[in-house]
Amino acid sequence: MHDPAFAALPQPPYYSVIFSSCRATVADGYERTAARMLELAAQQPGYLGVESARDAEGFGITVSYWASLEAISAWKAQAEHQLAQQAGQRRWYAHYELRIARVERAYGAAD
């Protein structure tokens, strides 16, 4: 049984975008936009999956997985996503860090 919190990914190599963020107190429109971005990302060429966790203090990590650097660039440049990035930077995040990394090895275990 596939746990939907985990991304079902191919064998490496592939790419990851590690987005760490601390939420600001202003939240208007955030949840709706975040859900919309997940929906849009999943429609992008080269999208492989996403995993996300946010704690009660507002610190979160979202890792999205992509087939190539080109796929990540295309998603970054997507028009509606550009608007969301601007709103995120201006209003929703007090601080964020984004790291693009090439996944070289992967393994896991489930009961």
Add this chain to the structure above:
Amino acid sequence: MHDPAFAALPQPPYYSVIFSSCRATVADGYERTAARMLELAAQQPGYLGVESARDAEGFGITVSYWASLEAISAWKAQAEHQLAQQAGQRRWYAHYELRIARVERAYGAAD
């Protein structure tokens, strides 16, 4: 001001270990061991930093950052960490996935 939830990292390239996990219901000893592993990791050669978030449903992502693949291998092989990995697999995690990735680009913003 440095927000302690975020790792203070050098310029890329460096390496990341993306550990996604879903906690099991059994929790004896988990918190203490998790804190001890953070303490031990920070003493390892090549350790750069860590970021971690876990949501209310028990799904979490911890990303640790390292100077090299050799540093990651040495940490994986560390004796006390080996015991913790075994307990994690047997008791504390219902499911986990671990991905080793080379960070190639990084940027961020803070208010």
